[in-house]
Amino acid sequence: MHTVPLVETTNLSFQFGERAVLHGLGLEVPAGSIYGFLGPNGAGKSTTLRLLLGLLRPGGGTVRLFGHELARHRVALLSRVGALIENPSLYDHLTGHENVEATRRLRGLPAARTAAVLAQVGLSASAHRPVKGYSLGMKQRLGLALALLPDPDLLILDEPTNGLDPAGISDLRLLLRQLREEHGKTILLSSHLIGEVEKVATHVGVIQQGRLVFQGSLAALQARQQTQAELVLETACAATCRSLLPALAAAQVVAAGTLRVPFQSREHTAALASALVAAGQPVFSLHCEQPTLEDTFLHLTETATAQ
Numbered sequence: 001m002h003t004v005p006l007v008e009t010t011n012l013s014f015q016f017g018e019r020a021v022l023h024g025l026g027l028e029v030p031a032g033s034i035y036g037f038l039g040p041n042g043a044g045k046s047t048t049l050r051l052l053l054g055l056l057r058p059g060g061g062t063v064r065l066f067g068h069e070l071a072r073h074r075v076a077l078l079s080r081v082g083a084l085i086e087n088p089s090l091y092d093h094l095t096g097h098e099n100v101e102a103t104r105r106l107r108g109l110p111a112a113r114t115a116a117v118l119a120q121v122g123l124s125a126s127a128h129r130p131v132k133g134y135s136l137g138m139k140q141r142l143g144l145a146l147a148l149l150p151d152p153d154l155l156i157l158d159e160p161t162n163g164l165d166p167a168g169i170s171d172l173r174l175l176l177r178q179l180r181e182e183h184g185k186t187i188l189l190s191s192h193l194i195g196e197v198e199k200v201a202t203h204v205g206v207i208q209q210g211r212l213v214f215q216g217s218l219a220a221l222q223a224r225q226q227t228q229a230e231l232v233l234e235t236a237c238a239a240t241c242r243s244l245l246p247a248l249a250a251a252q253v254v255a256a257g258t259l260r261v262p263f264q265s266r267e268h269t270a271a272l273a274s275a276l277v278a279a280g281q282p283v284f285s286l287h288c289e290q291p292t293l294e295d296t297f298l299h300l301t302e303t304a305t306a307q
């Protein structure tokens with residue numbers, strides 16, 4: 001069954017004055033996903049998230065949320081979205097509970113929501129302490145509690161781990177997973193760190209200079225990573241080996257005695273070793289090097305820059 005993406009942009013463009021910042025973006029955030037929106041600083045992540053929240057008006061293209069056009073049903077659609085775009089604005093001298101209560105009343109939401117969201121973000125026990133004593137991670141969770149007040153179906157979080165220590169990042173990751181798995185939320189979060197996103201995301205979009213250079217499941221990104229594996233061969237004379245064996249025609253001579261060749265399969269590797277020995281060439285070592293997901297991410301963003 002094909003379900004409508006919760007967020008879908010078509011040919012979305014934006015410019016600040018003369019400066020084009022987004023070029024024909026086609027985001028698709030599947031319902032029930034944690035979508036990691038990745039890109040280096042300045043790539044256009046925050047601008048995109050602002051467009052999704054109706055805080056900026058597109059220069060071209062459309063934004064659809066829950067299958068409906070944002071420009072036409074803005075209020076109704078945004079009532080189903082919770083967002084954390086900058087550091088949450090909190091009253092430091094008030095308690096966590098009082099902070100949530102203030103926003104709840106302002107928005108006319110049921111009284112029971114306050115305790116519910118504080119529990120959801122794991123702050124029930126500290127709810128009656130002043131926020132000025134909270135760690136950055138606790139403040140971030142309180143910000144999330146505010147975003148969760150209207151019980152939104154979709155959460156949009158801009159760099160939610162910014163400034164958090166490793167323990168805070170790990171806590172937040174756990175919380176996001178819980179929100180998805182136990183409360184059915186779809187989460188779109190931006191980050192410039194693939195290492196962070198790969199631990200929590202089910203889907204990934206990579207943006208570079210305002211263009212989407214990859215979009216798909218995390219598994220698809222990992223599959224791309226696997227296709228970039230290379231065999232590294234240490235031998236006596238790399239150039240001789242390459243000229244002797246057709247299988248090495250595409251190999252790269254990286255040093256006098258070292259060749260790199262795209263990895264194909266274990267069988268291909270074994271055949272290559274036999275052919276080298278049969279051709280009288282020594283094989284000092286032959287091993288497979290797999291790029292990390294971070295290498296793949298850097299490669300994606302660097303390739304795009306070079307275009």
Ligand SMILES: Nc1ncnc2c1ncn2[C@@H]1O[C@H](COP(=O)(O)OP(=O)(O)OP(=O)(O)O)[C@@H](O)[C@H]1O
Nearest residue numbers: 016019021039040041042043044045046047048192
């Ligand atoms: N108000 C503005 N006026 C002019 N240019 C802007 C404005 N805000 C952002 N930009 C530019 O638009 C581009 C995209 O910025 P954006 O903040 O969306 O990137 P980002 O991917 O979120 O990066 P970061 O992680 O650094 O926030 C950048 O080149 C930025 O300098």
